[in-house]
Amino acid sequence: TYVDTARIYGNAEEALGRLIPSRRERIFLATKVWCDNARDAEASLTESLRLLRTDYADLVHIHHIGDKNLDRVLAEDGVLAYLRKQKQAGRLRHIGISGHARPPRFLKMIETGEIDVVMPVMNYADCNIYNFEGLVLPECRKRGIGVVAMKVYAGIKGGFPNHRRAEVGCATRPDLLPSALAYALDLPGVSVANIGPYTLEQALQNVEFARAYKPLTRQEREILLAEGATLAQQLGPRYGPLT
Known part of the structure; x- marks a missing residue:
């Protein structure tokens, strides 16, 4: 584990x-x-x-x-x-x-x-902003470096969390969470999707998503990435500079 x-x-x-x-x-x-x-x-x-x-x-x-x-x-x-x-x-x-x-x-x-x-950070929205998928992931695969994807649900509204608060607003719609997780797990070279739950309910939900994981179909991926492009425009480079 x-x-x-x-x-x-x-x-x-x-x-x-x-x-x-x-x-x-x-x-x-x-x-x-x-x-x-x-x-x-x-x-x-x-x-x-x-x-x-x-x-x-x-x-x-x-x-x-x-x-x-x-x-x-x-x-x-x-x-x-x-x-x-x-x-x-x-x-x-x-x-x-x-x-x-x-x-x-x-x-x-x-x-x-x-x-x-x-x-x-690797998710269906930030691939349009920071693009670790295109810039860093290929080099990791080339060198045999392990990759853990984080912020797979595109983080929370506002960027960085307050770790003393249980109530946070996830940037991803609830109905898209399983697809967002699948996007990260589908990335060639990714071994782990690191998800930080704030409640026991969220942790158990993530376990169920992982157990039910199936690779996205081409159509599912296209729909998710279209949603991600729109979300990226709303979120912007909230984690810091690109270079």
Whole structure:
């Protein structure tokens, strides 16, 4: 079972820490560090592992890579060098990058040869805005890099969520949610669709969508992409710059 969390997700790591120890071998655990240097990354990862009650993470992302100073990230005392050392020490098994904007920065990180997994925004609407599908996904397939699609429902109205609120407005109409998930899972090279529910009801609904998943027909895909083009005009580049 793939479990995704991060230090900035409210009390998520602490809550998961109550469940993980008895299930650790059945969970692929991903967390993140929101920083560009080794010192802050050490503090973040150490606290994450403490809260999660484990001595290693299966995957650690450099969180929101599109907003980071890549010169700092790639420096000798940068976060990437730190994660490499922690991978060698066994505190993490895979290095990833996640983000919502600036696809070219993903490509620069991929060129280091040290990225095992990427987690970008990929959905039927933002393919018209950020287009990670066309700009980053082909390079991942070429290099054998794992891909986790996030924001598969096009996120929430307004862009970034408030993690302390349960009531949020999803950008995708309820009747289109199964098709939106299918769009992400249909993308060649995508292994995981990462969906962040706010309620137990939403989580159970997502499980049912996943169980019922079937690849979109050509007609279904055309209808969904037409809806996505219209939605993209309404949403705009809400996650940040394109380059």
